[in-house]
Amino acid sequence: MAIPVQSMTGISNARLNVEMNTTSFQKKSRSKLLSIPGTRPSFQNGQLLVSTGTTSLDYVIEEDVFDSYSHMLLKYFLAEGIVCSHSFLIASAGEHPDDILQGLPAPVLDDVPKDEIGKINQRRENDVSEESQDSMKIAWRYQNQPKVQTVLAASSRFGHYYDASKQMSAETFESAEYYPFYLPAEVHLKYSVSSNIHIGYIKLLRFIQGVIHKEGFDRACPQSKTRNILRIGIHSLGSVLWGDDICCKDDPLYAYSLTKFLYGLRGLLRTSLSVCMVTVPSHLIQNKAIMGRVTNLCDTVIGIKSFNGSEKDANDLYKDYHGLVCVKKIPYLNSLICELPDTRDLAFKLKRKQFTIERLHLPPDLSDTVSRLNKQDLAESSKLLRMGCGAAATGKKHLDF
Amino acid sequence: SFSAPNSIISLLHNLSNCVLLSESKTDGSFLIHHFLSFFLKGTCKVCFLGLVQSFSHYSTVGINMLQAREKGQLVFFEGLRNSLDMLLPESDASDAEPQPLSFLRWPSTDLRNLFDFVNSSLSQSENDMSRWASPVLLIDDLSVLLSLGVNPTAVLDFIHYCRMAVCSKQQGNMVTLVHNEDDLGDEDCDLVLHALTHQSSLILQVHGLNTGYCRDVHGQDKFQLKRDHTHVFQYKVHDKGVSFFAPGTSSAVL
Numbered sequence: 001m002a003i004p005v006q007s008m009t010g011i012s013n014a015r016l017n018v019e020m021n022t023t024s025f026q027k028k029s030r031s032k033l034l035s036i037p038g039t040r041p042s043f044q045n046g047q048l049l050v051s052t053g054t055t056s057l058d059y060v061i062e063e064d065v066f067d068s069y070s071h072m073l074l075k076y077f078l079a080e081g082i083v084c085s086h087s088f089l090i091a092s093a094g095e096h097p098d099d100i101l102q103g104l105p106a107p108v109l110d111d112v113p114k115d116e117i118g119k120i121n122q123r124r125e126n127d128v129s130e131e132s133q134d135s136m137k138i139a140w141r142y143q144n145q146p147k148v149q150t151v152l153a154a155s156s157r158f159g160h161y162y163d164a165s166k167q168m169s170a171e172t173f174e175s176a177e178y179y180p181f182y183l184p185a186e187v188h189l190k191y192s193v194s195s196n197i198h199i200g201y202i203k204l205l206r207f208i209q210g211v212i213h214k215e216g217f218d219r220a221c222p223q224s225k226t227r228n229i230l231r232i233g234i235h236s237l238g239s240v241l242w243g244d245d246i247c248c249k250d251d252p253l254y255a256y257s258l259t260k261f262l263y264g265l266r267g268l269l270r271t272s273l274s275v276c277m278v279t280v281p282s283h284l285i286q287n288k289a290i291m292g293r294v295t296n297l298c299d300t301v302i303g304i305k306s307f308n309g310s311e312k313d314a315n316d317l318y319k320d321y322h323g324l325v326c327v328k329k330i331p332y333l334n335s336l337i338c339e340l341p342d343t344r345d346l347a348f349k350l351k352r353k354q355f356t357i358e359r360l361h362l363p364p365d366l367s368d369t370v371s372r373l374n375k376q377d378l379a380e381s382s383k384l385l386r387m388g389c390g391a392a393a394t395g396k397k398h399l400d401f
Numbered sequence: 402s403f404s405a406p407n408s409i410i411s412l413l414h415n416l417s418n419c420v421l422l423s424e425s426k427t428d429g430s431f432l433i434h435h436f437l438s439f440f441l442k443g444t445c446k447v448c449f450l451g452l453v454q455s456f457s458h459y460s461t462v463g464i465n466m467l468q469a470r471e472k473g474q475l476v477f478f479e480g481l482r483n484s485l486d487m488l489l490p491e492s493d494a495s496d497a498e499p500q501p502l503s504f505l506r507w508p509s510t511d512l513r514n515l516f517d518f519v520n521s522s523l524s525q526s527e528n529d530m531s532r533w534a535s536p537v538l539l540i541d542d543l544s545v546l547l548s549l550g551v552n553p554t555a556v557l558d559f560i561h562y563c564r565m566a567v568c569s570k571q572q573g574n575m576v577t578l579v580h581n582e583d584d585l586g587d588e589d590c591d592l593v594l595h596a597l598t599h600q601s602s603l604i605l606q607v608h609g610l611n612t613g614y615c616r617d618v619h620g621q622d623k624f625q626l627k628r629d630h631t632h633v634f635q636y637k638v639h640d641k642g643v644s645f646f647a648p649g650t651s652s653a654v655l
Binding site: 196197202205206209255256259260263264266267268270271287288289291292293296297 | 453454455458481482484485488489505508544545547548549550580582585586587588589590
């Protein structure tokens with residue numbers, strides 16, 4: 001089962017190739033495996049994997065303070081959906097979904113010239129509607145073989161690379177099935193009295209349910225078109241922009257509005273071919289218990305802590321990295337166990353093209369004189385690590401030999 | 402696998418018990434699977450309130466729930482699917498029949514309807530009594546009700562009614578999973594946990610290791626039988642089950 005960290009869309013992490021270490025036996029394989037571009041079945045539990053984890057899952061990313069890196073992760077998630085020709089839904093209360101779409105990173109498709117990308121999408125559409133008209137003459141024996149795409153099949157790969165410095169071209173996402181939800185355009189802000197859940201959340205839930213049902217992601221209607229995955233990206237859920245007050249009050253008026261939404265969302269995801277990534281400004285939520293409830297209602301929770309503007313920025317120990325990734329929860333879906341990484345201490349860095357997540361390792365202490373000050377720094381930072389990341393191992397304390 | 406936990410659990414067949422499963426900093430749902438399997442194999446009639454996962458998730462892990470449901474041994478309530486009817490109702494009219502999760506739509510109804518569902522699922526007819534052993538109520542998990550805004554008093558009332566109906570009246574068993582997040586200051590959660598701790602005859606506390614995450618030892622499980630000693634085991638969850646071992650004796654270490 002794909003671990004969210006490892007398979008974070010478009011993020012290269014050669015050091016964390018957990019995906020390759022799956023067990024070799026097959027457990028309860030289904031007789032009919034869905035075949036959808038951009039997915040593959042997990043050996044462990046027969047679930048369909050997309051390149052950011054498993055379908056029917058709900059990912060929550062705890063935003064970093066300036067929402068810079070968490071926003072980036074959301075964009076990678078959506079960009080991957082476009083490259084895999086998945087349908088996608090963007091929900092936002094602040095930035096318009098169209099603007100988010102414009103700002104998606106460009107995929108790095110090796111050896112594929114730009115005008116070919118449009119052709120890939122075109123070909124996929126045509127595959128459905130028309131049979132190949134040309135019959136082969138000389139190579140007739142190969143007629144019934146599956147068509148091999150002569151273009152380097154970047155979009156049939158599992159997981160892709162993105163160039164953070166370039167924007168995705170309009171042709172790439174033009175043919176994608178895209179469902180935007182922009183809260184300010186949808187509704188006046190007021191509470192729905194009967195179920196104590198904020199009306200913005202109700203509207204969003206209805207919208208998602210509508211898309212799932214109308215486009216057949218819930219397999220309820222017989223599918224006239226090929227099956228596909230719906231990727232849902234929701235930005236800054238729980239923030240004031242959504243009309244919720246959990247980010248500005250210690251004792252919010254409707255403290256359970258967000259959790260009810262998440263429960264309903266989980267219900268929708270579990271009964272459809274969809275996967276969702278939500279970013280939440282958890283650092284603004286005053287009441288810690290609320291974030292605890294949110295965590296329990298989601299399958300995967302990852303916290304992003306950026307070093308920007310904090311004293312850690314200046315700390316030598318972290319000079320290689322831009323921030324920390326804290327895996328707070330891993331899903332256990334259709335199985336008693338899941339793919340477990342060796343460690344949960346992870347950090348990320350953003351180089352010119354790539355966003356990398358790797359195991360956090362402290363550089364060796366090579367100085368001749370280890371001053372007391374340095375030792376204290378280490379202890380401090382390991383304490384901060386612990387506080388920031390809950391159950392993460394605290395084994396980074398300075399070892400004396 | 403270690404026999405001691407199983408021998409403790411096998412005592413449940415003879416007494417009517419309230420079993421409390423609490424998970425802290427780890428996933429304790431493997432215990433739910435274990436108990437479900439245990440009671441279904443013991444030909445008990447089971448009412449399973451599956452509030453956090455789908456039917457296919459539970460049934461994929463080695464227990465033939467479909468068969469059990471078809472022959473009437475298992476009543477399964479799929480909370481996630483039902484919730485959508487409550488959160489996104491088709492019309493403004495009230496529901497024709499009382500809905501188990503009606504509190505999502507009408508907060509004042511609390512858990513009365515959920516109890517009625519449990520009660521009617523486990524009321525043994527003459528026919529039932531000859532087919533099945535004592536009834537069992539399994540709840541995965543109780544904390545989600547608190548997360549959805551149900552008052553802790555209402556949750557405790559619900560548990561009380563269930564205990565009377567299942568354990569006292571029918572000598573059945575009840576197994577409830579709750580989260581224990583004592584460092585988060587969730588007062589509602591703490592209240593429910595403490596009350597249930599007093600009412601339960603067997604408590605299994607599953608805890609992630611204090612030293613942090615470890616691949617070979619997933620956590621620690623403390624078994625506590627009322628008026629008895631506390632037994633502590635460590636465990637590792639496998640593909641099809643769990644193995645318990647005395648602390649420090651993981652095969653990775655020996």
